[in-house]
Amino acid sequence: MGIERPRESRRDEIDAIVETKAGGVRETRDEADKYTVVGAAERRTFVNWLTPIEEHFVCHRNDIPDIDRDAWIVSLTGQIGGDISMSDIEDEFPTVAVAHTMECAGNGRGQHRPETGSVQWGFEAAATAFWTGTPISSILRKHGVESADEKWMTAIGGDPADGDDVFARSIPLAKALEDCLLAYEMNGEQLPREHGYPIRLIVPGWYGVNSVKWVEELRITNSMVTEGSLERPGEHAFWQQESYRIHPEGVEPETNETVETVDTWEQLEGAVDHPYTFDANVMSVVGIPDGKAPVTVPADGTVDVRGVAWAGDDAVSGVEISTDGGESWDDAELFGPDYPRAWRLFRFDWDAEPGTHVVVSRATDELGRRQPAKISEPDAWRDALENDDFPWNEGGYAANAYEPNAVEVEIRRADGISSPG
Ligand SMILES: Nc1nc2c(c(=O)[nH]1)N[C@H]1C(S)=C(S)[C@@H](COP(=O)(O)O)O[C@H]1N2
Ligand SMILES: [Mo]
Numbered sequence: 001m002g003i004e005r006p007r008e009s010r011r012d013e014i015d016a017i018v019e020t021k022a023g024g025v026r027e028t029r030d031e032a033d034k035y036t037v038v039g040a041a042e043r044r045t046f047v048n049w050l051t052p053i054e055e056h057f058v059c060h061r062n063d064i065p066d067i068d069r070d071a072w073i074v075s076l077t078g079q080i081g082g083d084i085s086m087s088d089i090e091d092e093f094p095t096v097a098v099a100h101t102m103e104c105a106g107n108g109r110g111q112h113r114p115e116t117g118s119v120q121w122g123f124e125a126a127a128t129a130f131w132t133g134t135p136i137s138s139i140l141r142k143h144g145v146e147s148a149d150e151k152w153m154t155a156i157g158g159d160p161a162d163g164d165d166v167f168a169r170s171i172p173l174a175k176a177l178e179d180c181l182l183a184y185e186m187n188g189e190q191l192p193r194e195h196g197y198p199i200r201l202i203v204p205g206w207y208g209v210n211s212v213k214w215v216e217e218l219r220i221t222n223s224m225v226t227e228g229s230l231e232r233p234g235e236h237a238f239w240q241q242e243s244y245r246i247h248p249e250g251v252e253p254e255t256n257e258t259v260e261t262v263d264t265w266e267q268l269e270g271a272v273d274h275p276y277t278f279d280a281n282v283m284s285v286v287g288i289p290d291g292k293a294p295v296t297v298p299a300d301g302t303v304d305v306r307g308v309a310w311a312g313d314d315a316v317s318g319v320e321i322s323t324d325g326g327e328s329w330d331d332a333e334l335f336g337p338d339y340p341r342a343w344r345l346f347r348f349d350w351d352a353e354p355g356t357h358v359v360v361s362r363a364t365d366e367l368g369r370r371q372p373a374k375i376s377e378p379d380a381w382r383d384a385l386e387n388d389d390f391p392w393n394e395g396g397y398a399a400n401a402y403e404p405n406a407v408e409v410e411i412r413r414a415d416g417i418s419s420p421g
Pocket of ligand 2: 059103104105106208209
């Protein structure tokens with residue numbers, strides 16, 4: 001299992017990333033000092049549909065590997081075989097560009113009370129980019145994979161393991177064939193090193209952990225990765241079977257070779273004992289007003305409330321806005337680009353009175369699943385869902401409660417008068 005001392009190179013790596021990203025991101029507190037984590041520096045990131053690379057969060061555990069792009073090989077293993085080079089990937093297959101809203105499964109972990117340790121993300125670990133690359137289906141079909149047949153695809157990162165844990169994540173082969181890609185460009189630019197250069201997996205609509213960076217092996221098998229199932233040294237199952245599982249305090253999730261249900265919310269509702277973090281739960285964030293300064297409105301004008309909402313594999317069906325901390329709600333309007341597995345923009349004309357108000361958004365997906373209000377007490381576990389709560393869980397994963405993301409806004413009239421709020 002992972003070593004318990006802080007990784008010394010981490011500090012320098014974070015500083016270098018913040019510098020490259022010119023202040024668009026800032027460091028997030030990591031209790032254990034193990035992860036390289038930076039998230040959107042400003043709430044205003046959540047006003048734009050396309051997230052500039054500079055504002056896109058970064059999250060990984062190990063050092064960024066040293067890369068010689070021309071020597072980089074992706075090995076195809078398990079029930080297929082072969083090696084593909086970067087020029088094979090870029091030149092021998094069709095090229096696609098896919099919009100994907102990536103959210104770290106730990107986004108919202110910092111809102112768990114009591115705290116759960118590890119990286120204390122608020123809502124800053126979410127972003128939408130265009131990823132350009134080669135469809136997994138094109139590569140696998142050329143290597144004889146005809147159909148998904150309940151199989152799994154495991155992607156393995158070439159990052160040097162912190163301790164012995166190989167960074168290996170498995171997704172159903174059906175998902176891999178449906179819409180996943182090996183990406184070498186982000187927003188039309190060469191993939192930055194911290195985002196997985198020279199090549200990474202993109203799993204559209206699923207939590208970030210599934211989108212393995214610095215991919216060096218794609219493995220097709222009947223089962224997801226379990227301990228000892230890879231043909232390489234080290235511990236194999238930590239990232240799939242132990243970490244990134246949703247479970248109550250003090251529980252060790254059991255290893256599964258396969259699960260029938262991958263939808264994270266359905267797993268939470270009871271389909272899987274200790275859910276895996278696969279597709280992202282319905283979520284939204286207000287981008288403006290950002291609460292940083294009082295908003296001055298003309299006497300008969302309105303305040304522009306805008307933000308983003310997403311729901312993993314599912315479409316967002318609506319967003320509601322409350323300007324009184326969740327007492328009453330109005331419908332916002334969805335607008336702008338509408339790509340599957342990428343967030344939607346929303347806006348609301350707020351007829352605001354002078355004073356201090358708590359503004360919050362809540363989204364509903366096409367299956368009628370709405371963001372819960374808050375994160376439960378630690379012992380509630382699945383009962384939380386019946387109270388419109390999100391279940392507090394030991395790893396702090398997949399939280400999508402809306403109350404913790406509220407923003408306090410002070411409204412002034414154009415004459416500068418702000419009544420006590
Ligand atoms: N090889 C490798 N891939 C990885 C990780 C990692 O530690 N190693 N971190 C994952 C996690 S937890 C997240 S949230 C996403 C973040 O991708 P980004 O840094 O490009 O935003 O990368 C994923 N891919
Ligand atoms: Mo993550």
